[in-house]
Amino acid sequence: MSETVEVDVVVLGAGPGGETVGGLLGKAGVDVVVVEEHLVGGECPFYGCVPSKLMIAGARRAAEGSPDWAHVAQRIRSDATHDWTDTPFAERLVGHGARLVRGRGRIVGPRRVAVDGTTYVARRGVVLNTGTRPAVPPVEGLAGTPFWTNRDIVRLTELPGSIVVLGAGPIGVELAQVLARFGVAVTLVDQAPRLLPRDEPEASRVLAEALAADGVRLVLSAGVDRVAHADGGFVVEVGEETLRAERLLVAAGRTLQLDDLGLEAADVVVDGGALEVDERMRVRAATAGDGGGPWLWAVGDITGKGAFTHVSNYQGRVAVRDLLGQDGPWADYRAATRVTYTEPEIAVVGLTEAQARESGAYAMEVAVGDLGARGWLDETDGVVKLVADTSQGSGVLVGATVAGPAAGEVIGLLATAVHARVPLADLRTMHFAYPTYHRAIETVLWRLPH
Numbered sequence: 001m002s003e004t005v006e007v008d009v010v011v012l013g014a015g016p017g018g019e020t021v022g023g024l025l026g027k028a029g030v031d032v033v034v035v036e037e038h039l040v041g042g043e044c045p046f047y048g049c050v051p052s053k054l055m056i057a058g059a060r061r062a063a064e065g066s067p068d069w070a071h072v073a074q075r076i077r078s079d080a081t082h083d084w085t086d087t088p089f090a091e092r093l094v095g096h097g098a099r100l101v102r103g104r105g106r107i108v109g110p111r112r113v114a115v116d117g118t119t120y121v122a123r124r125g126v127v128l129n130t131g132t133r134p135a136v137p138p139v140e141g142l143a144g145t146p147f148w149t150n151r152d153i154v155r156l157t158e159l160p161g162s163i164v165v166l167g168a169g170p171i172g173v174e175l176a177q178v179l180a181r182f183g184v185a186v187t188l189v190d191q192a193p194r195l196l197p198r199d200e201p202e203a204s205r206v207l208a209e210a211l212a213a214d215g216v217r218l219v220l221s222a223g224v225d226r227v228a229h230a231d232g233g234f235v236v237e238v239g240e241e242t243l244r245a246e247r248l249l250v251a252a253g254r255t256l257q258l259d260d261l262g263l264e265a266a267d268v269v270v271d272g273g274a275l276e277v278d279e280r281m282r283v284r285a286a287t288a289g290d291g292g293g294p295w296l297w298a299v300g301d302i303t304g305k306g307a308f309t310h311v312s313n314y315q316g317r318v319a320v321r322d323l324l325g326q327d328g329p330w331a332d333y334r335a336a337t338r339v340t341y342t343e344p345e346i347a348v349v350g351l352t353e354a355q356a357r358e359s360g361a362y363a364m365e366v367a368v369g370d371l372g373a374r375g376w377l378d379e380t381d382g383v384v385k386l387v388a389d390t391s392q393g394s395g396v397l398v399g400a401t402v403a404g405p406a407a408g409e410v411i412g413l414l415a416t417a418v419h420a421r422v423p424l425a426d427l428r429t430m431h432f433a434y435p436t437y438h439r440a441i442e443t444v445l446w447r448l449p450h
């Protein structure tokens, strides 16, 4: 017989956002249960950001002539993932006052989550943070082969001689560069005509040159038609070409883990895409019908607002404010940032030129420049691109991209400008130390109409 337990809040999935919600609510004295079926912390610390950035740090040393994959593998296993166990994460969560329930959760009605034989009834509400898993594209032959995803590559103790990387999004480009720098023969394939197709084309060009210099072979504008595995190797057919490699890494996007969650039991209609949420992270499609008000929140990758750890954490804090009855501030993505940690880094805040044009809402101006004196000194190629809305006053930035060394740090200045709507006239009259990378922004600011 199933047991029923009343609590204030149930958090379903403990990725970065779920952990944030559980921890903050626990500290606030709320009776919160966090349900996790695998590892507290989710994809980022165990299979995503942290191991991939450890590989990138190792690849930097490899580029300087001291490749040591064993050291990278050991840091991932011992220091970062504790052999893929989550004790420190779980202890921190419980230390904050949350209750951790291990197992797979399912929604069995509004405010109701079942885990094994127990149904938790959440007086205030349920917060979903179920995240994603690697997508497997519908390519003929692929499903039956022993292809790798990010979840396999982070566990490697020995590298293959050759690999085809399918997908040139952030995962594909970061890992392609890492593997090439450790001496693996890498072919990077994407159906899109350029790397990082969501980002500015100027950034894609700089990155393509850098990857080519690292020895990565690029096969773009080419969907994979067929995959086969025989005699210890992969055969990947891409248009007219037949690629052969020891291994295949699939980095072709993510599948949202909204299937088999029981949302239909609570009349929440999901159309295969992300869960639509309002600025308080309430799921728009969820109506309890019991007069008890909103009952379902969602944070993280499943909301489609940017599949990044910092977005998931940010949304977690927003949802907590709403659950605690506070009056905001609510979610605002105008100045959301993202960084792809290749060398050069590709950093973006706000809108790209294409997104600003699509929105049609701006008197838009765009300016582009290189890395200026510092780029010349370091013999480094790169780009700064600014997207401005000039409909009022001297105008404000609504987006920017920086490709170059430390671009992830340089973008901080531009993120402040977008976030705080700093007038272009004020930005132009700042001091920019010579010869820094961020000084390149000054030249591009003067290229905007003034």
Ligand SMILES: Cc1cc2nc3c(=O)[nH]c(=O)nc-3n(C[C@H](O)[C@H](O)[C@H](O)COP(=O)(O)OP(=O)(O)OC[C@H]3O[C@@H](n4cnc5c(N)ncnc54)[C@H](O)[C@@H]3O)c2cc1C
Pocket: 012, 013, 014, 015, 016, 017, 018, 035, 036, 037, 038, 039, 040, 041, 042, 043, 044, 047, 048, 049, 050, 052, 053, 103, 104, 105, 106, 129, 130, 131, 132, 150, 171, 257, 261, 299, 300, 301, 302, 306, 307, 308, 309, 310, 311, 312
């Ligand atoms: C290789 C790689 C590199 C990345 N690098 C970066 C980076 O540098 N910077 C960055 O910001 N982002 C990066 N990301 C993205 C980042 O990992 C995610 O955006 C981040 O983990 C946030 O995800 P989330 O909060 O939606 O949940 P996730 O991290 O996906 O976690 C969801 C959790 O829910 C659990 N769960 C799911 N369903 C159930 C259920 N029914 N019952 C119980 N538990 C359930 C899962 O077990 C999991 O632990 C990277 C991702 C990958 C794959």
Ligand SMILES: NC(=O)c1ccc[n+]([C@@H]2O[C@H](COP(=O)([O-])OP(=O)(O)OC[C@H]3O[C@@H](n4cnc5c(N)ncnc54)[C@H](O)[C@@H]3O)[C@@H](O)[C@H]2O)c1
Pocket: 137, 138, 139, 166, 167, 168, 169, 170, 171, 172, 174, 189, 190, 191, 192, 196, 197, 222, 223, 224, 251, 252, 253, 254, 306, 307, 308, 338, 339, 340, 341
């Ligand atoms: N540094 C970071 O912050 C970082 C790093 C890695 C991942 N992430 C997050 O994880 C998300 C997922 O990353 P991703 O790189 O897997 O996904 P993605 O969706 O960004 O890129 C997938 C790529 O695969 C290509 N593709 C898909 N099917 C294909 C096919 N059949 N043939 C050829 N190409 C195909 C697509 O054109 C696309 O360019 C990212 O969008 C990002 O939000 C962030």
